[in-house]
Amino acid sequence: MNAVSQVYDLPVTPAMECTVRGRIALPGVVMELHHYRFRGQQGGVFSSPRSFLDLALSPRPGRPCGGYGGMKEGRASALGDVLFVPARSELHTEWGEGEQTSICCGFDGMGFDHDGPDLSKDALQASLDVRSPAVREALRRIAGEIAQPGFCSEMLTQAIWLQAAIELQRYLHGSARDGGTGVGGMTRTQLQRIGDRVEQPGKPPSVAELAAECGLSTRHFFRQFKIATGQTLTRYVADRKIDRAKQLLRQARPAIKVIAWDCGFDSAAAFSAAFRKATGLTPRQFREGAMH
Incomplete structure (x- = not known):
C-alpha cells in the first residue's frame, strides 16, 4: 500500500x-x-x-x-x-x-x-x-x-x-x-527518568543526554541533581552500576565479562577494580559467596 x-x-x-x-x-x-x-x-x-x-x-x-x-x-x-x-x-x-x-x-x-x-x-x-x-x-x-x-x-x-x-x-x-511533587527541585518523574537511563545496558548516558531527559540545561541539571539526591552525578552513576552488577552476579550467568559491558565498563579488569573498591571483593568472590 x-x-x-x-x-x-x-x-x-x-x-x-x-x-x-x-x-x-x-x-x-x-x-x-x-x-x-x-x-x-x-x-x-x-x-x-x-x-x-x-x-x-x-x-x-x-x-x-x-x-x-x-x-x-x-x-x-x-x-x-x-x-x-x-x-x-x-x-x-x-x-x-x-x-x-x-x-x-x-x-x-x-x-x-x-x-x-x-x-x-x-x-x-x-x-x-x-x-x-x-x-x-x-x-x-x-x-x-x-x-x-x-x-x-x-x-x-x-x-x-x-x-x-x-x-x-x-x-x-x-x-x-x-x-x-518535587524532591529538592527535581520531580519524581525526572528522577525516575535518570534512573531508567543510567540502568540501561552499556555505556552510561552523557550529562547532556540526562539533562535533555529532564528538560534542563546542563548547568541547571548539575545543581538540581545534587540538591535532590545529595550526591554528585558521578557517584550516583557508579553506585547504580555497582548495584546492577550485584544483581547480575547473584545468578550463575551471564559471564563476568558480559556483566562488565552491561554495566558500562570498558573491560573486565576495569570492572573488577571498581567492584573491589566498592565492595572489598572481586566480582568472582562476590558471585561465589552469593551462590553458597
Whole structure:
C-alpha cells in the first residue's frame, strides 16, 4: 500500500519518503503502519488537528529530540519509542538520517480530557517518552493486526485501541500528579527518568543526554541533581552500576565479562577494580559467596 496517510499530512520533500504499509480505520481513530526513509539530518515542527500516538517499531534514526517550547538549550528532550502529541500542539523535533518503521495513530477525543494544548507541563514532558508497557504492548498488537489481519481484526483492534487509550490517559494523569511533587527541585518523574537511563545496558548516558531527559540545561541539571539526591552525578552513576552488577552476579550467568559491558565498563579488569573498591571483593568472590 502506497496510499497517502490518513493519520496526518506528510510533507512532500525529497528529504523524507513515507510508505503506508497498512491501515485500519475505525470511528474516531485511524491506525497505520508507516515506513520512513530519511535523507540527511531532519528537523521541523509537527502539529496536527488530531492527537497523535506513535510507536517506533525500529530505532528512531540519529539522536531524536524535541520540545514544545522550541529547540533551545534546556527545552529539548530525547524522544522515546512511544510518542504522544496532543491535538493542536506544536512539537519542535530533530532526528537523523536512516530508515524507521512505526505504528501511527491519529485520533479525536476518544474520551480524553487531556488532548488539547492545555495539557500540564509535566504531562507534556512525559508525552515525549511514554514509558507505559501497557501502551507499548497494545500498539504492538495493533501493528500485528494491521500487518497480518485475522478473523474479526477490526473488532479486536477496536478493543485493543480502547485499552491503549485508557492506559495512555492513566499515564498522563499519573505524570501530572507525580511530576508536581518535587524532591529538592527535581520531580519524581525526572528522577525516575535518570534512573531508567543510567540502568540501561552499556555505556552510561552523557550529562547532556540526562539533562535533555529532564528538560534542563546542563548547568541547571548539575545543581538540581545534587540538591535532590545529595550526591554528585558521578557517584550516583557508579553506585547504580555497582548495584546492577550485584544483581547480575547473584545468578550463575551471564559471564563476568558480559556483566562488565552491561554495566558500562570498558573491560573486565576495569570492572573488577571498581567492584573491589566498592565492595572489598572481586566480582568472582562476590558471585561465589552469593551462590553458597
